[in-house]
Amino acid sequence: MNIDMIEAAAARAKGHVRRTPLLGSSFLDELAGRRILVKAECLQHTGSFKFRGAWSALSALKDASGVIAFSSGNHAQGVALAARMHGLPSVIVMPADAPALKIANTRAYGAEVVLYDRYSESREAIGEELARDRNLTLIRPYDEPLVIAGQGTCGLEIAEQAAELGVTEADLLVCCGGGGFTAGVALALEGSKLRVHPVEPEDFDDTARSLVAGTRLGNGDATSICDAIVTPAPGEITFPIVQRLCGPGLVVSDDEVLRAMALAFQRLKIVIEPGGAVALAAALFRDIKAETVIATASGGNVDHGMFARALATL
């Protein structure tokens, strides 16, 4: 993978993927003691950066008759909408106990949702059978070069927008699950003075620990409010890229995430979901030496009950 793939993805994205704003507030700068810029990917189509990767993959397909994805969250919505915009059918395999709103949203973006019982059925087996029977192409959420290239288009935008604000050197914090966003952004910015660090929730810091260990490690049994990024381990394709270009990783608590969501509401006027707020939480609450920190606000698909919990921290 290299920058050419990301520039090709950016060319395919033009006019279809939103150029989201790079925001800031003097109130947040003062709180953190440094300049903070926030890339508001919650304003992307389907409410998260995942649409970039999905668009990249869909727009590169040749002669596909349809696509399939496994996801209960943001990747599902990104693939469903990108497929509809390409006039292709999509099948999303979701656990039957996924939140009703996420199932309804995925259907509303035009996908056929196939539910499975996660305790008695294998989604891989179901997906493989469907893919074979209907000739569907699988779109993986992060271990897929076209998806990583699509996420990387966000990095190109960040570099341009930061330069417009006079910023060419900064720490760039990326919300990290399987590592597709982190790897894509890092590849896009290779050789620049924007240094990428993955940020994860406590107990799901597999990437931070894997970077220290020099090998891929998984997470134990735990829970987190950051549902969008509680992946089991770094990806096979993503981790070597993250290892070569990023680090060290940062880790934040659920309480810090809720406070970051509330401050984004109050000072930036954007809605961020827990998994999309870890980078801003690290920018606000971790001791970072860089004069300027750029944080991705990766997604905004949060229900109002969780958002009310965040507001209660104000």
Add this chain to the structure above:
Amino acid sequence: MNIDMIEAAAARAKGHVRRTPLLGSSFLDELAGRRILVKAECLQHTGSFKFRGAWSALSALKDASGVIAFSSGNHAQGVALAARMHGLPSVIVMPADAPALKIANTRAYGAEVVLYDRYSESREAIGEELARDRNLTLIRPYDEPLVIAGQGTCGLEIAEQAAELGVTEADLLVCCGGGGFTAGVALALEGSKLRVHPVEPEDFDDTARSLVAGTRLGNGDATSICDAIVTPAPGEITFPIVQRLCGPGLVVSDDEVLRAMALAFQRLKIVIEPGGAVALAAALFRDIKAETVIATASGGNVDHGMFARALATL
């Protein structure tokens, strides 16, 4: 006033005023039965379009030694920040019973806040004495051509961004208080097929009624949650422009405003204050014949208690 003043304001604004995104969601389109686009001015500096007018006025000043404004809200913050960015002192005259957070924010943007007792003192008398003693220039919130021209820069952006999405004909709904935003946007779009309509809250529909009557009418005693736009009557300078270029006006209830705020949270991932949500409320809940409706989301300075009220409508 004419388009040349707005284009001059846009040239002065370049690199200083944010180009806010024009957002949309297929969920909102489906709910309304038409395409809805939302100009997210809540993402502007200081959280509202008011920064545009303040920047326009400040950037046109010659040899000023400082500025003064009367405001308890968004105009205060816009003037304070624009003055600081020009290296000029600002004095904002605010009622002593204004919300503590708004006073604190205005101070944090660098303004000297002068409090007065609105029951026993005249803010005009206080302001005139301060302006004379300290040689300060008064920046009016809407009845000021440079401010109207600044608000009009938003209209130029809307036309460009809508055209990029293939939209050249639409109804454009603007949140309307004194009419500076409505008049500026309408002047910017004169001769286009983007037809501007002012939108107001129930009981503060002075502009809608004045348009019907053909003369400026005031509001009676009432309350509304839309604090940013509960002005007493249309402006002297703004109303003739609105009368010539806009209409008819639309009116929405507080309940509709709260629902629009909640839908903007859920589907657009932006935070809108009540006064900034009236246009989206009309776009969603009024019978509009146009195939496409563009709504300004004028501001996002809402406290979390009011926002929680909006979320409770979901």
